[in-house]
Amino acid sequence: MIAHSVFFYIFSLIAIVSAVMVTVSKNTVHSVFFLILDFISISCLFIMIGAEFLGMIMLIVYVGAVAVLFLFVVMMLNVAEQKGQWFSSRWDGGTHIPVGLLVSLIIFFELIIVIGGWKYKPDLLNSLSINISTEVTNTRSIGNVLYTDYIFLFQISGMILLVAMIGAIVLTYRERAGVKRQSYVKQISRERDEGVDLVEAERNKGVKIDV
């Protein structure tokens, strides 16, 4: 049990420190690296409480895909700034402080509600959550709930994600003129007659080829 709590404190310390470092560090790419470290330590915490499925999904989805895209975008943005010196954020007069304060206040009150409920009404949790049997693996028990009781919510969230994806593609896609695309069908179906042209070139005139 001692080892368990030692590991718990190590992982939660790493999680908190890296979460702070995400906002504190001056280099944006470093921030993303700290975010990844945060995700990883949180998934370790998930595994420690026995929710290994959630931990692994956390790794696959957040670290393996979302954070890669973050990193991708941040790196692309910073290429110009990186040339001379590493990107550093400058004081811009504090225009974003009110918004930040508002958001953090909302999150703070949400946390208070959640923690207060957990502290003062412990039976509230039991009445809401579904009994977890220790014999089935948690992958199976999540599936049992997700694909039976909450199948419609699950499907709707999938549809919303699909709509968001299509919307993003429609909004950003622009047909650009003058882009040469390869068409396999066109290449393969080309006959000898169209491919080869025998031209009688006149002397001192040359041949005009229209492409």
Next chain:
Amino acid sequence: MDSYFSILFTEIYKILFLLLPVLVSVAMIVWLDRRVWAFVQKRRGPNVVGPFGLFQSLADALKYIFKEIIIPASSNKLVFVLAPVVTMTLALISWAVIPFGEDFVLADINVGILYLFAVSSLGVYGIIMGGWASNSKYPFLGAIRSAAQMVSYEVSIGVIIINVLLCVGSLNLSDIVMAQQNLWFVIPLFPMFVIFFISALAETNRPPFDLPEAEAELVAGYQTEYSGMMYAMFWLGEYANILLMCAMGAVLFLGGWLSPIDIFPFNAIPGPFWLIFKILFLFILFALVKATVPRYRYDQLMKLGWKIFLPFSLFYVVLTSSFLLYFDLLPGK
């Protein structure tokens, strides 16, 4: 506390017992790769150091160890040093869940296949970190390419894994192997095996998908600025990843440690040897592909991943699940 330490020491002993053979076989597999490659092209390949040139990789390793490690002045030093470490670590930790036989596995966890998938999807970070921290054009281009490529092909590998899981009903790798006792999944899921093989080539940046380090365009891609032992660590990590992908293919489709036919001369050979044979078979396929196929163009690579593999493997998920449902073969009821 005493028992805790004894558990710790037995685990460390087990880990060493697993990792040393993996590292040695990585060195040997580099030699095998070069030999197969040379054989196809009618060359001799490395044949000087030791019998058949077997110690060539050790000689190379010695050379790398004694070379100077150069860290570019304008690089981001910490990330630059961390990148090969990350690659190497991630390539080695995934071996923990590979089952070499019945009850012959370091960590028999419930979500083994998800663990493998998660660790292989983390592999992209070593490359991105290396490419970005070098603060140079070619490594950066290589890293960006490789990030896009690995994320794309992970998607199709994930869907292929779903196909296998539908037939097994468990995420545990030992269960996946035991479900193949009567029929290896390579037979009913043969198209998925082919797509898995090609996606594994792309996932490990092997030719014909080695665009992140395409020497004709990008010098050496993300490895350009690396030298000495740090380069060697990238290299070892890459080959350990290739071996891991072969092991994953063997476990998912070729029946892991099971013998092909359950009659006397075959089932007398212990399970780990069968797994090693299968890994070697897949690896020789990898090497043959490297020797024969020219490099893909980048847009062709993306097109193959997103427009062909992903729809086809999604279609196969529907096909597999409806087949299982119709004939009432769904596992875990």
